[in-house]
Amino acid sequence: MPMPHRAIVPFALAALATTWPVLASEPAPKRPSVQALERIIETRTPETRVATPGHERITARRIDIVDEQGVIRMTLSGRTPAPIIDGIQYKRAFDVAGMVLYDDTGSERGGFGTADVDGGMAVLALDHPAMDAVGWRVSPDGSVAFSINQAPPLLREPALDNRLVPGVATATRIRMNVAADGTPSVDLRDKADRTRLRLTVTEAGYGAIEFLDANGQVVHTIAPEAGG
Known part of the structure; x- marks a missing residue:
């Protein structure tokens, strides 16, 4: 049964009084100074609420979020755009509905969504500059896999205007898996x-x-x- 509100305060104070002698003997944790915190404060009154939504519902095939320079940094789409790597757009292995994240150059650096494969598949990835770094897959057969890939060397191809080469072979160093049979x-x-x-x-x-x-x-x- 929940404890009455007025009973919680004396209980909490009593607990603090009991543990204080032990805590007092321990070294204080290392922490930034107030001056250091003041230097990195953007504002003490950040915007955390919207008084009135502009629309109760938005229907769209694609929504792009851009930064101050106009670079697309996030795309939410019923069919995500093909991946952009170092200024070149390549074909995606399968269609995905979901969200894609981009760095300040416009290159894809991750995303999550559902893949249009037989039975449907849920996917999530965070990328090295030209290759998946970590990835989740929930497959139609019920298996779940999580992989961590070693960063491949960053190779540039003169025939592609010296752009990064995608899909350079690299090793998956850690793989966690729950098979379809559990x-x-x-x-x-x-x-x-x-x-x-x-x-x-x-x-x-x-x-x-x-x-x-x-x-x-x-x-x-x-x-x-x-x-x-």
């Missing part, structure tokens, strides 16, 4: 994109750490409960 796993991969260590829970229900060789074969397993 089996969880966390894979750690080497620079050649080969899984070398896997954490999982087996069908029998016990935890296991698997070590894999360069051919993908499990060479050693640590599973304390397996013997039982």
Whole structure:
């Protein structure tokens, strides 16, 4: 049952009085000075509310948010525009409805939405300058995957006016996955994109750490409960 409001204050004060001697003996946490905070304050009265909405509902196929220079920094669309990388627009692998984020040069740096594949797929990504950095996928079969990719080298192509080359091969160094059957796993991969260590829970229900060789074969397993 919720405690009456008037009873909360004495209770809180009593708790503070009880813990104060312990806290007083601990070193104060390192924090910025008031002067440092004053230097970075933009305003003490930020705009956090709109008195009256301009419209109760907006219907549009695409909405662009631009910065002071007119650069598109965010797009909300029923079909997101194809990705722009270093001033060149490339074909998207599949149509996506959702939101795309851009940096101050107009290059795509992430987004989220639903992909138009059979069964539908939810996706989210944050990008390196010319390649996905992290990505989520919720697939039609029920599997869920999260990947962290190593940054690829930034290569420029003279035939493309010395622009960045997209899709340069790189390794997925960490991959977390829940398979369609519910089996969880966390894979750690080497620079050649080969899984070398896997954490999982087996069908029998016990935890296991698997070590894999360069051919993908499990060479050693640590599973304390397996013997039982």
